[in-house]
Amino acid sequence: MNGKMELLFWQLVYFFIQQRYRIVQLADDAREIWLESLENKHVPIVRLVRYDIDWSQWLKRDMEYAWRIAEQIQKRRIRKFNKIVNIYISTYPPVDDWEFLIEKPLPLLQQRNAVLQTFLIHSGNIHLSLQQLADMFQASVTFPAIADVHDPFFEAERLKRAVFREEREQQERERKLFKYGKPVFTYIFIALQVIVFLLMEWSGGSTNPDVLIKYGAKFNPLIQAGEWWRFFTPIFLHIGFLHLLMNTFALYYLGMTVERLYGSWRFFFIYFTAGFFGTLGSFLFTASLSAGASGAIFGLFGALLYFGTVYRHLFLQTIGTNIIGLIVINLVFGMIVPGIDNAGHIGGLIGGYLAAGIVHLPNHFDWKKQMRSLLISVGIAAFALYIGL
Template structure:
């Protein structure tokens, strides 16, 4: 019995029982009302757009595999991945197109799984229109942050997915008790694990993740929760989000894209183009590797990067039977790396084809000193046979 109930109101046992029944009824009714209100918070919308986005992402991935490979640098660039030099040339649409591309099946699987669970939750809470706004704003802010902080090629829905985390954090800020009574701690723990993983693994584009997280939170705050009316914080959140986005946009478009990371990207583009028989494109990309200043911070050591670029350019010249040009390029390769046995072998082949057996013998002996190879030994036998005749 509540202690605040005056004794004079409960003169008999019947009145006491009646009062208890009334209190029980009121508590039960309040409990069911609260339960319905809590359920309504998670059932405002239906996850229609989440399934549409998943379908589009899967279709784009299939198209990438049909065109070549989702892990090929050329395929990623051609289909709209975030690539700073092309964005600076005016291809701003890559901020959005990169959200639908994924690099390999594992990347696709993990992002699709995250989008399904987070997307359905956010779309049910905020409704389809707000969900679309949050997803697009987070994806854009993640791409812009990646544009500023990451020179590598970038693709994936990760920025937008982290934006869904941001939307759930905003929901937790407004409905804190409900948030932590349901899935709140799980969301916080998973988010911390993902951000920590991003800081520890160099290949993860954590700039896009943090940019998407902040963008998703700001977009959710600007949209507000359904049924709460317009609050003064909504236009303020929109203004802050736009100001931060424009600030990063200006920084990104005033940057100079160069360095070891970008050289490595151009090298991969050149190598893949050469393998695909696109000699003109391969030559253009490889020459950019050699012309670009380096900061020495790329994923490939500078001497290996430049010597390999010279080697591939020489291979293109050999295919066109420009043996003198090829020889000069191979000389440049071995001047950078004196243990480049493949380059010495190609120099021996060129000297052999040009009839200079002494030079051919010198180069093949150098190649064999560095690496024992059956193909090298066969060429040495052919050279010796020519010298003997």
């Protein structure tokens, strides 16, 4: 094993970590590492392999393996990209002809113009290869002269520990994002809607229009007559046990996630703002009597989408695909099945996204973005009320 090439391998890994790449796959012997970028849209995936290559046949087989993995990655990704970079660090090049294998990038079939580009860095081309990488990544790829390092194995081990320490710290920061707050209002809102449902059943039935109107359901003539509180009270009313059950489960699972992400008071603001926008959407586009927490719950979807705009990579890596899928399924379901107030759902989704933009995430402050969200929210609400009233 060549200590200098071992050091170069970990210098490159550390360089990519500093460029905000994350380790997504690691071989048991830590000699093959796949990294994914948090920010680089053009080269989101980098593979690094430390192996002393003897023959070009091994290189050819391994490049084919990397190409197959790259194809699978392309199928899974929502965002498209231009390149996956495949880098080998070998003490010496193969003893037979090999340059023709990496002369041209391998095209990927799943996307037009996307390629797998391979570099083979060996002791005779280190400077040239690092310059090519610097040009590709538009960053300075310069390391302390390896020849000056007294113990390259020790230095490589130090960098290896630094890489894994940085990775652990990043994982801990991400874990804390999902554990910022403790669910409080989620339980309170669930209890309130259950209590109100029982009171409605005791008063004559939750499906009785007179009972619904008495308890504050959305009823356009009364809103137009000045009962503005009906923009908020429908959030806690439900028409039938199945309606209550579905919304309670949705509020529990989504509410727990959003309240942990944003904290209790931000969650409170998001939930009520989304509920208001949901009722407002229903008021504008649906003349029938309506009630339910669905608009506010869709607002929680909106808050999660806003989280995805701030932490795009983390969102897509964790809950993003499921959240987007659930939103699409629910909206399509609302269009197909009669009796579902889809205007309220869409209004709540928009309201929740804007409300999250107003309060932003914990420990984040961007007054321009927050003020923009506030002005858009006020503008939409004022225009909708002007039309409806």
